[in-house]
Amino acid sequence: MQILHVSAECYPMAKAGGLADVVGALPKYQNKIGHHAQVVMPMYKTNFLQKNLWDVVHKGAISFGGSNLEFTIIKERSNGLGFNLYCVDIYGLLDREKIYGYDDDNQRFLAFQLAVVEWISNWQQKPEVVHVHDYHAGLIPFFMRHCYDYRNLSNIRTVLTIHNAQYQGWMDWAFTKFFPAWDNWKAGLIEWNSQINPLAAAIKCADKVNTVSPTYMKELMYNANGLETLFEYEKGKCSGIINGIDYEVWNPETDPFISDNFNSDNIQQKENNKIKLCKDFGFDVEMPLIIFIGRLVGEKAADLLAEAISRAFEQTNKKFNVLILGSGEFHIEQQLKNMHERWLGYYHSRFEYNEQLSHQMYAGSDFLLMPSRVEPCGLNQLYALRYGTIPIVRRTGGLNDTVVDVGDNGYGICFNNATIDDIVYSVHRAIHLYQNKPLIEIVRKKMMTINNSWEKSAQDYIDLYHSIYR
Numbered sequence: 225m226q227i228l229h230v231s232a233e234c235y236p237m238a239k240a241g242g243l244a245d246v247v248g249a250l251p252k253y254q255n256k257i258g259h260h261a262q263v264v265m266p267m268y269k270t271n272f273l274q275k276n277l278w279d280v281v282h283k284g285a286i287s288f289g290g291s292n293l294e295f296t297i298i299k300e301r302s303n304g305l306g307f308n309l310y311c312v313d314i315y316g317l318l319d320r321e322k323i324y325g326y327d328d329d330n331q332r333f334l335a336f337q338l339a340v341v342e343w344i345s346n347w348q349q350k351p352e353v354v355h356v357h358d359y360h361a362g363l364i365p366f367f368m369r370h371c372y373d374y375r376n377l378s379n380i381r382t383v384l385t386i387h388n389a390q391y392q393g394w395m396d397w398a399f400t401k402f403f404p405a406w407d408n409w410k411a412g413l414i415e416w417n418s419q420i421n422p423l424a425a426a427i428k429c430a431d432k433v434n435t436v437s438p439t440y441m442k443e444l445m446y447n448a449n450g451l452e453t454l455f456e457y458e459k460g461k462c463s464g465i466i467n468g469i470d471y472e473v474w475n476p477e478t479d480p481f482i483s484d485n486f487n488s489d490n491i492q493q494k495e496n497n498k499i500k501l502c503k504d505f506g507f508d509v510e511m512p513l514i515i516f517i518g519r520l521v522g523e524k525a526a527d528l529l530a531e532a533i534s535r536a537f538e539q540t541n542k543k544f545n546v547l548i549l550g551s552g553e554f555h556i557e558q559q560l561k562n563m564h565e566r567w568l569g570y571y572h573s574r575f576e577y578n579e580q581l582s583h584q585m586y587a588g589s590d591f592l593l594m595p596s597r598v599e600p601c602g603l604n605q606l607y608a609l610r611y612g613t614i615p616i617v618r619r620t621g622g623l624n625d626t627v628v629d630v631g632d633n634g635y636g637i638c639f640n641n642a643t644i645d646d647i648v649y650s651v652h653r654a655i656h657l658y659q660n661k662p663l664i665e666i667v668r669k670k671m672m673t674i675n676n677s678w679e680k681s682a683q684d685y686i687d688l689y690h691s692i693y694r
């Protein structure tokens with residue numbers, strides 16, 4: 225099958241979160257099983273852009289709010305990623321350092337989507353499936369099916385994958401001035417609560433919709449940031465497909481970022497990674513090391529960390545260490561920073577995005593904490609499992625689908641509520657488990673041999689594409 229993925233992020237070109245990891249891996253695995261999957265994304269000024277060679281493959285223009293906007297499609301030359309990577313360059317709009325966070329993000333992603341649609345309409349042999357990810361690409365199914373200029377795309381199958389339904393890309397109606405001509409009586413297809421809602425538009429217009437875990441799909445029926453009734457209404461075409469992880473990038477046996485490589489047969493080597501990590505941060509290596517990696521936002525329950533960790537330190541008389549890596553809301557960073565002095569030698573946090581350090585943390589720690597309020601899939605618990613690091617997770621979304629409690633013969637510590645009490649209680653359980661060395665060994669071995677690679681889910685997506693008949 226010929227598949228074109230459209231996304232705002234793709235690792236290693238540009239990453240803000242798990243979306244990039246998925247779009248950087250799924251196409252590669254689809255190609256491995258005999259399909260032809262490619263990716264198109266905006267061209268940002270990232271290190272990857274500068275370090276690689278690119279060919280110009282297409283030049284075109286869109287009419288954008290009355291003016292003519294030129295765009296260029298460039299293609300990464302080496303094809304070392306396992307799929308063709310195309311970027312849309314629009315001078316002045318997309319060629320910036322950051323992915324998100326500009327005042328004109330709405331215009332930026334609109335122009336990106338229109339350029340993609342315009343480009344595909346010029347392909348001799350069209351893709352069979354256009355697979356859009358999250359709201360940044362959410363208007364594409366509508367444009368393809370309902371704009372006069374793109375009638376030649378109206379038979380192509382479209383699939384929407386929702387990585388996070390919290391963000392929907394809301395826009396004022398005035399933005400329709402950027403749209404190519406369409407029948408105004410179809411306004412209902414792009415509208416939700418009196419605004420243009422690109423995520424809702426994709427849910428309405430795509431042939432199939434999936435979220436990145438089955439549990440998250442169920443949760444969206446009653447908790448979807450305003451879209452609950454839409455999910456209920458469209459549930460016939462919705463499903464959940466769990467994410468895999470890239471076993472080439474996340475492999476403790478070959479990982480170039482870590483000091484001592486290991487696998488499930490020589491897990492003792494993991495200890496050397498811990499020794500190094502503890503030395504770097506001034507921790508006692510004999511104590512259990514708990515890490516948190518992720519965006520410091522309410523969705524991930526990062527606001528509970530400072531209080532929960534302090535309470536657990538008090539109750540256990542500092543029987544563990546904590547290392548946090550991530551960035552996010554200012555007041556949460558502040559809370560976490562304030563803990564440095566109080567728990568010196570037991571606690572540290574780094575407020576940055578650091579791919580290398582994250583690998584070293586998965587390799588060198590004992591537990592990974594994920595108390596998320598919302599977690600569509602979660603990849604970090606899957607990385608942790610692969611690196612023999614026991615996940616401590618709240619039973620929600622993909623965490624619920626991928627982690628089984630040790631009490632149920634599994635390999636994790638699970639709790640029900642995103643509350644300080646539940647987190648503290650789980651830390652107690654972790655410390656207790658850590659003291660049982662033989663059990664820890666068994667649990668680690670078990671988790672490292674689970675297969676969470678993309679192989680199965682890549683095929684599930686192909687089956688999803690095949691299930692669309694028109």
Ligand code: GLC
Pocket residue numbers: 241242243246387388436467599600601602603622
């Ligand atoms: C988003 C979600 C996360 C998911 C990732 C990839 O970042 O928050 O749970 O794993 O997308 O699908």
